[in-house]
Amino acid sequence: MKNIIIHVDMDAFYASVEIRDNPALKGRPLIIGSMPNERGVVATCSYEARKYGVHSGMNIKEAYRQCPDGIYMRPNFDKYKRVSAQLHDIWKTYASASEYIALDEAYLDVKERAKDWNGARKIARFIKQRTKEEAGLSCSVGLAYSKTAAKTASEEKKPDGYFEILDAEAFRELLADRDVRSLYTVGPKTAEKLNAYGIHTVLDIRNNRERVEKLFGKKGIWIADLAMGIDDRDVIPYRSEDAKSISRELTFQEDVSDFVFLKEVLFLLSLSVENRAKRVGFQWKGVSIKITYSDMKSVSRSKSPVDCGTAIEIYNEAVRLLEQVPKMTVRLVGVGIYNLSRDEYRQLTFDDLMGDLSKRHEEEMREVLEALGNHYGLDFAGNLDKLQHMETLHKTVEYMRKHIKKSDTRT
Ligand SMILES: [Mg+2]
CATH class of the missing domain: 3.30.70.270 (Reverse transcriptase/Diguanylate cyclase domain)
Structure with a gap:
């Protein structure tokens, strides 16, 4: 056992x-x-x-x-x-x-x-x-x-x-006839997609393992395992030494000199950092950026304290920090948050629920996402969860980088 x-x-x-x-x-x-x-x-x-x-x-x-x-x-x-x-x-x-x-x-x-x-x-x-x-x-x-x-x-x-x-057998038996949503990892969008392929119950997932894996890749394997009752994850205790910082960085395949584009990348990285922090329940008091230039020299800038808030606030701070660094061709860009503290109640905070401020941030974020999407012809807003995977994010940013040249109309 x-x-x-x-x-x-x-x-x-x-x-x-x-x-x-x-x-x-x-x-x-x-x-x-x-x-x-x-x-x-x-x-x-x-x-x-x-x-x-x-x-x-x-x-x-x-x-x-x-x-x-x-x-x-x-x-x-x-x-x-x-x-x-x-x-x-x-x-x-x-x-x-x-x-x-x-x-x-x-x-x-x-x-x-x-x-x-x-x-x-x-x-x-x-x-x-x-x-x-x-x-x-x-x-x-x-x-x-x-x-x-x-x-x-x-x-x-x-x-x-x-x-x-x-045991797994009891789990399988209990869930067999239930809706796919009764597996906790299956959200509404995933369920909708599964349903479109005639997969409605947990048993259906088990009987269509290959299809589920093909539809969702790695996540599909995870869902199919769960449907089988397989889940070996350990209980992860919170240790304060884990709580130093969370950061995301990207290296471009070719160096970049367009700082408007860099800001766009900072935005996507901020979303990813915020998502990670929320997932593990951390609040933050500091924001940092890291830039590596083509000559491999790196600079970083940071600001603390800042208000712990949303991705858009991380982004705004990161943009202010970006303005403080020399404008030369860039190889790598990163965004981080630090001075973390465990926020065990983060799931729905007062601001998330009803703060006008967080509403404004949400709108602001949607606007930035829409503008970005329109510019590059990509549906950012509809693919936020996919952008959490660094691999997808990297591919997306590379796609954007190759289309920078059309960027003269951006502000
Ligand atoms: Mg409860």
């Missing part, structure tokens, strides 16, 4: 914290997020609100249409962070490694402590019990042989649930 993994997931976390602290909210449809007269989305909602069809990520106006009598509250992230720290302190005592993937969610490697499945069941019970007694909140716990299976298991009996999936 390779792994014994527990996935803990708090039930309707923000809403449950608010209800705990104000019993008058109990039994009411409670929606945490933007106010109905603002732009924004539902961060989370109580199970009573879910009965009206409200769910996290739903546009707040739509939520209001579904549930006009609900109680609408803004999130109090400082409070949720405090509760989260308390929860993590409880959970980690049972694990040799713990990986926090959100304020209210963690993978725990319990193999060492548990020794066997029975030991792990006891730990699951303790975790549920102590979470309730010490924090006054309920959680759902999944026990399994892999991360994917543990996450699937914790969803299975929500709220206040417990479920176990002890």
Whole structure:
């Protein structure tokens, strides 16, 4: 047995914290997020609100249409962070490694402590019990042989649930007839593509392995493995020494002297850096760029503190830094962020949810992407996830570089 993994997931976390602290909210449809007269989305909602069809990520106006009598509250992230720290302190005592993937969610490697499945069941019970007694909140716990299976298991009996999936066979059996989306890596776009080929269930993926691999390449292999119940990933504990910097750089096949083009590349690199940071849950306080000239001499420029924000802010800072370096032909360009700190609640922060600022940044980003796309005849906006792969990014940038000459109309 390779792994014994527990996935803990708090039930309707923000809403449950608010209800705990104000019993008058109990039994009411409670929606945490933007106010109905603002732009924004539902961060989370109580199970009573879910009965009206409200769910996290739903546009707040739509939520209001579904549930006009609900109680609408803004999130109090400082409070949720405090509760989260308390929860993590409880959970980690049972694990040799713990990986926090959100304020209210963690993978725990319990193999060492548990020794066997029975030991792990006891730990699951303790975790549920102590979470309730010490924090006054309920959680759902999944026990399994892999991360994917543990996450699937914790969803299975929500709220206040417990479920176990002890081997790949049990995982396959459980998911066989379910929609492809029930595999956590399969998002709406991937699902749509799979459906177009008549692949609707997890079993269909298993029966069409070759096609799935052909359609999605490396990701296809991963999806097909998951459908088989294969997932050997370890629980990755957070260690502060990992948190130095995140950077992305590209070497051009031919040297580049067009600084407008360099800015465009900085933009794409900033997107990639931000995506990586979000994925691993880091915030940053510094932005840096690195330039290597044709004579192999390198310069770097950095700025700290900066506001931790979005890709567009990394980009804007990077452009300011680019203006400080000599303008000569360039071989390599890189963007980085540093002074990182772990942000265990990053998934949906206040700004992501409803900040006008982040809305503006999003619009700004879309505009830059569209302008870029129009200029090069490429669909950047529709292929953002693909651009996260350095290989694709590199190919794209090389394509752009070869088309620089048409660039006289750019600003
Ligand atoms: Mg949760």
